[in-house]
Amino acid sequence: xMQATLDHYKQELKNLRSNRANPGMLDNVQVEVYGSxxxxxxxxxxxxxxxxxxxxxxxxxxxxxxxxxxxxKANLNLQPILDGHVVRxxxxxxxxxxxxxxxxxxxxxxxxxxxxxxxVRRKNNExxxxxxxxxxxxxxxxxxxxxxxxxxxxxxxRDIDNLFTAKEKEVMTV
Numbered sequence: 001x002m003q004a005t006l007d008h009y010k011q012e013l014k015n016l017r018s019n020r021a022n023p024g025m026l027d028n029v030q031v032e033v034y035g036s037x038x039x040x041x042x043x044x045x046x047x048x049x050x051x052x053x054x055x056x057x058x059x060x061x062x063x064x065x066x067x068x069x070x071x072x073k074a075n076l077n078l079q080p081i082l083d084g085h086v087v088r089x090x091x092x093x094x095x096x097x098x099x100x101x102x103x104x105x106x107x108x109x110x111x112x113x114x115x116x117x118x119x120v121r122r123k124n125n126e127x128x129x130x131x132x133x134x135x136x137x138x139x140x141x142x143x144x145x146x147x148x149x150x151x152x153x154x155x156x157x158r159d160i161d162n163l164f165t166a167k168e169k170e171v172m173t174v
Contacts, residue, residue, distance in 0.1 A: 001120045002117050002120050002152060002153070002156045003156075005113050005116045005117050005120070005156070006113070006117075006156055006159055006160065006163075008113070009109060009110065009113040009160055009163060010163060012109045012113075013106060013109070013163060013164075013167045014027070015027055015028060016102055016105060016106055016167065016171070017091075017094070017102055017171075018102075018167070018170045018171050019051075019093070019094060019170070019171070019173060020048070020051050020052075020091075021048040021050070021051060021052055021053055021054045021089075021091040022048060023046040023047060023048055023054065025054070025076065025078075025091075026040050026041070026046055026054065026056070026071065026074075026076075027039075027040075027041060028074070029070055029071055029074045029076075030070060030073075030074070031043055031044075031063070031066055031067050031069075031070035031071075032066055032069075032070065033060075033063045033066045033067075040056070040067065040070065040071075043058060043059060043060070043063055043067065044056045044057060044058040044059060044063070044067055044087075045057045045059070052090060052091045052092075052093070053088060053089065053090055053091065054078075054088070054089040054091065055086060055087075055088055056071075056080075056086060056087040056088075056089070057085075057086050058085065058086070058087075061085035064082055064084075064085050064086065064087055065082060067080070067087050068080040068081075068082050068087050071087070071089065077092075078091065094171075099171050099172055102171050103167075103168050103171055103172065106164055106167050106168065106171070107164060107168075110160050110161065110163070110164040113160050114157050114160055117153055117156045117157055117160070118153065118157075120153075121149055121150070121152075121153040124149050125146055125149055128142055128145045128146060128149070129142065
């Protein structure tokens with residue numbers, strides 16, 4: 001469960017914008033095609049051919065206009081350019097205020113992730129104590145189990161902090 005939280009946090013960081021164009025920036029974009037809402041990555045291939053540009057190549061060239069509209073509706077401060085059967089997005093450079101906001105958001109997501117890790121610790125400690133109460137575990141095994149759970153919690157919290165520090169450095173580098 002702690003590993004799942006760490007993996008989720010890594011995914012959240014991928015979705016946050018940095019100085020470089022990142023296809024992950026568009027992961028949450030919904031596009032209306034064929035009469036229903038679909039994720040952008042289910043209807044098109046997203047690549048970053050240059051550091052400041054995203055190229056979206058639809059699987060069905062007829063959906064390029066819908067993809068462009070979906071990106072505009074997502075309010076990501078990105079302007080899609082319809083170029084034949086592909087959509088190009090020139091990613092503007094970030095100003096200082098935007099960088100600080102993204103770092104603040106990454107920090108909040110890090111704290112939320114650590115809260116989930118601590119909640120997993122609490123639940124596992126409760127389970128171990130209940131087993132001790134039910135005489136399924138000795139006092140020594142309980143102490144060892146609690147120590148192991150705490151070590152895992154500390155390790156995952158450290159990993160989350162390291163990921164945040166790396167993302168902060170990436171975002172703040174001009």
